[in-house]
Amino acid sequence: MAEAAPLLEVRGLARRFGGLRAVRGLDLDVQAGTIVALIGPNGAGKTTSFAMIAGFVRPDAGSVRFAGRDITGWVPERIAHAGIVRTFQITQPFAGLSVAENIRIGAFLRTRAPAAAMEQARALGSELGLAALLDRPAAALTVAGRKRLELARALAAGPRLLLLDEVMAGLTPTEVNDTVALVRGVRDRGVTILLTEHVMQAVMALADRIHVLAEGALIATGPPRQIAADPRVVEAYLGAGAAARLADG
Amino acid sequence: MTGAAARTRALALALAVLTLLPFASHSQFFVNLAMLTAISAALGQAWNIAGGFGGLTSFGHAAFFGLGAYADAILQTRYGLNPWLGLPAAAAFGGGAGWLIGTATFRAGLRGSYFALVTLAFAQAFGVLANSLDITGGGSGILVALHPGAGRFQFTDRRAGYALAVALLALATLAAWRLSVGRFGAHLLAVRENEDAARALGVPAVRVKSAALALSGALTALGGVLYVQSYLYIDPGIAFSAERSVEMLLVAMIGGAGTVLGPLLGALVVHAIADTTRSLITTPGVAPMLYGVVLLLIIGLLPGGVVRIAAVRGDG
Numbered sequence: 316m317a318e319a320a321p322l323l324e325v326r327g328l329a330r331r332f333g334g335l336r337a338v339r340g341l342d343l344d345v346q347a348g349t350i351v352a353l354i355g356p357n358g359a360g361k362t363t364s365f366a367m368i369a370g371f372v373r374p375d376a377g378s379v380r381f382a383g384r385d386i387t388g389w390v391p392e393r394i395a396h397a398g399i400v401r402t403f404q405i406t407q408p409f410a411g412l413s414v415a416e417n418i419r420i421g422a423f424l425r426t427r428a429p430a431a432a433m434e435q436a437r438a439l440g441s442e443l444g445l446a447a448l449l450d451r452p453a454a455a456l457t458v459a460g461r462k463r464l465e466l467a468r469a470l471a472a473g474p475r476l477l478l479l480d481e482v483m484a485g486l487t488p489t490e491v492n493d494t495v496a497l498v499r500g501v502r503d504r505g506v507t508i509l510l511t512e513h514v515m516q517a518v519m520a521l522a523d524r525i526h527v528l529a530e531g532a533l534i535a536t537g538p539p540r541q542i543a544a545d546p547r548v549v550e551a552y553l554g555a556g557a558a559a560r561l562a563d564g
Numbered sequence: 565m566t567g568a569a570a571r572t573r574a575l576a577l578a579l580a581v582l583t584l585l586p587f588a589s590h591s592q593f594f595v596n597l598a599m600l601t602a603i604s605a606a607l608g609q610a611w612n613i614a615g616g617f618g619g620l621t622s623f624g625h626a627a628f629f630g631l632g633a634y635a636d637a638i639l640q641t642r643y644g645l646n647p648w649l650g651l652p653a654a655a656a657f658g659g660g661a662g663w664l665i666g667t668a669t670f671r672a673g674l675r676g677s678y679f680a681l682v683t684l685a686f687a688q689a690f691g692v693l694a695n696s697l698d699i700t701g702g703g704s705g706i707l708v709a710l711h712p713g714a715g716r717f718q719f720t721d722r723r724a725g726y727a728l729a730v731a732l733l734a735l736a737t738l739a740a741w742r743l744s745v746g747r748f749g750a751h752l753l754a755v756r757e758n759e760d761a762a763r764a765l766g767v768p769a770v771r772v773k774s775a776a777l778a779l780s781g782a783l784t785a786l787g788g789v790l791y792v793q794s795y796l797y798i799d800p801g802i803a804f805s806a807e808r809s810v811e812m813l814l815v816a817m818i819g820g821a822g823t824v825l826g827p828l829l830g831a832l833v834v835h836a837i838a839d840t841t842r843s844l845i846t847t848p849g850v851a852p853m854l855y856g857v858v859l860l861l862i863i864g865l866l867p868g869g870v871v872r873i874a875a876v877r878g879d880g
């Protein structure tokens with residue numbers, strides 16, 4: 316049997332903002348059941364790429380295929396129904412709702428009954444360490460709490476492909492370790508993951524494959540060990556202060 | 565949380581008892597006052613479904629009220645339909661208009677104050693149309709012939725009018741309560757709180773908002789029918805007045821927008837203040853000013869509405 320077609324196939328994806336070419340021709344495959352990382356210095360175009368895949372930003376060129384279907388130009392809610400759920404780098408809680416109600420909005424994607432959806436939401440929230448905060452308003456959460464809520468809400472929606480945009484930014488080293496274990500657990504349950512992260516040790520620990528973006532263009536693709544040794548990557552990163560970031564851990 | 569739930573239930577019970585009181589009264593004056601308050605509460609609740617739960621702050625809900633009123637008046641005077649049929653017809657017109665206005669404006673990405681202006685413009689435009697068309701009787705409006713009797717949907721006993729107002733209030737409050745417990749209502753709140761986050765989780769934002777506006781418009785249009793059947797007259801000024809749009813919004817905001825019981829409390833408070841200032845102060849112009857000041861104070865001091873005094877749950 317031939318190798319299975321990738322779950323996600325991105326071809327020639329491009330987008331400009333005025334004179335700025337934020338993403339210029341991104342090619343990227345994500346095989347089902349794997350964790351793929353999209354990394355690169357600040358402003359490289361990672362969030363814009365995620366936003367195009369999830370339908371929030373319309374690409375100027377290129378295509379996105381998911382599970383054999385061309386989803387280019389679909390609206391976000393339709394893409395979510397198809398099985399791709401994204402998180403937001405700048406967290407976007409439903410501020411006036413409780414933490415449990417936030418997560419339940421995700422659960423409502425696959426579960427129509429309010430009580431059952433709430434039960435799922437509370438169970439998932441507790442699993443992600445939000446048990447004590449479930450009845451608090453989401454607006455009261457700390458940065459770490461909000462990151463966790465983003466993850467919980469997305470997971471509650473039962474995605475086939477999860478797009479994680481810097482869910483570890485601003486977390487303490489312990490929290491990063493917890494989240495790495497959590498993401499691995501999610502993958503083990505059969506969810507495919509595409510993530511972007513500046514916390515390198517997390518990327519190295521998690522990714523099966525890494526794509527490196529700089530100034531909107533893909534400069535390297537490969538397994539973690541190969542990427543870490545790639546002089547083009549080191550160069551792109553050194554300019555952007557990657558050494559300091561690695562030291563901070 | 566259980567304390568708040570118990571307080572919510574107590575408040576709901578108190579309000580239910582209060583609605584029953586006028587049935588025992590023989591004072592036409594008192595019953596009339598109660599009817600006006602109940603209509604305000606029902607219209608405020610209808611506004612609340614879009615404006616409170618959905619955050620769709622409309623400044624032109626009179627558009628739906630007027631559509632309902634004219635649908636009812638025209639169908640019976642020009643087409644000889646039984647006025648009871650005005651109810652489903654008005655609901656269809658109000659709901660249809662809400663759906664169309666919603667889809668058009670939300671697809672165009674209009675939100676917040678832009679949406680408020682669009683609704684205001686619709687109410688104004690409908691007023692202009694009603695003033696100039698033949699079928700609406702132009703500026704002189706439509707007079708419905710007096711035919712007292714339940715079969716013709718006309719009642720001489722004011723208590724019957726009050727009962728109909730309470731029925732509409734109950735219907736609108738039932739709808740609001742369903743929103744507070746169901747999936748559609750949760751989607752509506754999610755879109756209100758953060759549209760992008762909601763869409764990322766599969767919530768069809770435009771459809772959800774349009775449906776809420778349709779439901780709100782249908783209920784508001786039913787209020788227009790009750791008006792025509794009580795006063796047997798409608799004209800463009802009454803149907804599409806800015807005052808009515810503002811009152812609907814005020815009742816919901818003063819009571820507590822986005823809560824199930826808020827508009828009921830809001831109608832009580834707004835009517836109490838309006839009637840008290842009017843009867844206490846006879847110098848012309850001062851009463852409305854005082855009324856405005858008191859309402860501003862409430863909005864300033866109680867941003868969540870008077871329902872917060874009872875410390876009920878957010879969804880109470």
Ligand SMILES: Nc1ncnc2c1ncn2[C@@H]1O[C@H](COP(=O)(O)OP(=O)(O)OP(=O)(O)O)[C@@H](O)[C@H]1O
Nearest residue numbers: 332335337355356357358359360361362363364404
């Ligand atoms: N809506 C927008 N309008 C104009 N410019 C934008 C917009 N969104 C992103 N950009 C620009 O496009 C470039 C890519 O931004 P993007 O957010 O995709 O980068 P990123 O790789 O996610 O960066 P970071 O690591 O800082 O999150 C940046 O220069 C950014 O300023």
Ligand SMILES: [Mg+2]
Nearest residue numbers: 361362363404
């Ligand atoms: Mg980013």
